[in-house]
Amino acid sequence: MNHALQLPRLEKTIPLSVVPSRLAAANAAVARFLIQAGAVREGDIPQAWDDALQVCERALDAWVKRELGALHCFRPYFSLAAVDEAGGYPSASCKEPVRYHKVDICWGECREQQWAVGDALEALERQxxxxxxxxxxxxxxKSRFVYPLFTPDLACDVVSYVYWCGEENEEVALDMECGDNEDEREAMREEMVTRKKLDESFPAWVIATPRKRRLSRRALARLAQDASDPLARDIAADVLALATLRIEDEFRPDVDGEYIGFGAVLSWREDDLTVRIYDDLLQMAHQSEFCDRMGELEIAIDAPQAMRGWQSAMRVRFKTIRLLDRLIDRLSAGN
Structure with a gap:
């Protein structure tokens, strides 16, 4: 008779990892802070858990998901970390008593993706x-202080300092690199982003500085109501809703170096010049200091009311993110 061997199993009440008591007590203080702020609900706490700080992180993630709902184009992340008075992150190997002074919260995009919006924008411009x-x-x-987007018009602005030494075309950069050697100039011109390539990649109303005057809110409202194309009506309605939102310049990250915390790349065509400019910007940024966060703040652990204030201020941002996400999905036809 064959007897199957039974592997030993731990009871569910036994934690899978052991957190030192000095660290567990400090982590519990963070949990108490979030409970007082109303950021942790009873349903967010699992029946069995090892570390109160991990429960806090999951609770923050659950709150964000409830507020945002399902998204089509964005994959935002929010992280929470507790730090001591010196701004450090105590470890499990720490021998001294741990006392947290504040929590750091930051957020950004998990993985920015490309969305081609040129066809839809040209169709709207024709209409x-x-x-x-x-x-x-x-x-x-509207994305600038909430969920920054790398748009084609921003790409046109970035070109000047990435390739052209801050000038209107590539001639000064060619002078600096090649001098009067025409063969070298033409070879470099062929490889780089030039004024001609830029002008050929986008409609004039995208590149023009200052750009064409935008439609009034009244005109957008008429388009949202009277446009013959249902998609154009929906897009106009989303743009109108975005335009009416008031967003304060809060929680901006401390930018040291190049800013690359974009939530998405809105190209004109699939893998067009916008994507190349963005990739070159990233490569330049990673050679020195850069910032890839969208927002951040510090909250003292004895100030749960400040946590409630942040959550309240984030609700208009969540509404903005939902509108931006839906608008990009419509402009790109979900591709």
Whole structure:
């Protein structure tokens, strides 16, 4: 008779890892802080858990998911870390008593993706002059302090300092690298992003500085109601809703070096010049200091009311993120 060997199993009440008591007590203080702030609900706490700090992180993630709902284009992350008075992160091997002084919260995009929006914007511009430009303006303006987007018009602005030494075209950069050697100049011109390539990649109303005047809110409202194309009506309605939101410049990260904390790359066509400019910007940024966060703040662990204030202030940002996400999904036809 064959007897199957039974592998030993731990009871569910036995923790899978052991947190030193000095660290567990400090982590419990963070949990108490979040409970007082109303950031942790009873349903967020599992029946069995090892570390109160991990429960706090999961509770923050659950709250964000409840507020945002399902998204099509974005994959935001929010992280919470407890730090001591010196700004350090105590470890399990620490022998001294642990006392947290504050919590650090930061957020950003897990993995930015490319979304081609040129066809939809050109169709809107044909239907109503200035509509495509208005959509780009609102996308860039309203995402700036909430969920920054790398848009085609931003790519046109970035070109100057990434390739052209801050000038309007590539001639000064060619002078510095090649001098009067025409063969070298032409070879370098062929490889780099030039004024001609930029002008050929986007409509004039995207590149123009200052760009074409945007539509008024009244014109957007008429388009949202009267446009013959249902998609154009939906896009105009989303843009109008975004334009009416008031977003304070809060929680901006402390930028040291190049900022690359973008939530998505809005290209004109699939893998077009926008993507190349973005990739080159990233490569340049990673050679020195850079910032890839969208927002951050510090909250004293004895100030749960400040945590409640942050959660309240984030609700308009969550609404903005939902609108941006839906608008990009519609402009890109979900591709």
């Amino acid at each position: 109503q002059a200035g509509c495509g430009a208005a959509v780009l303006d609102v996308l860039r303006e």
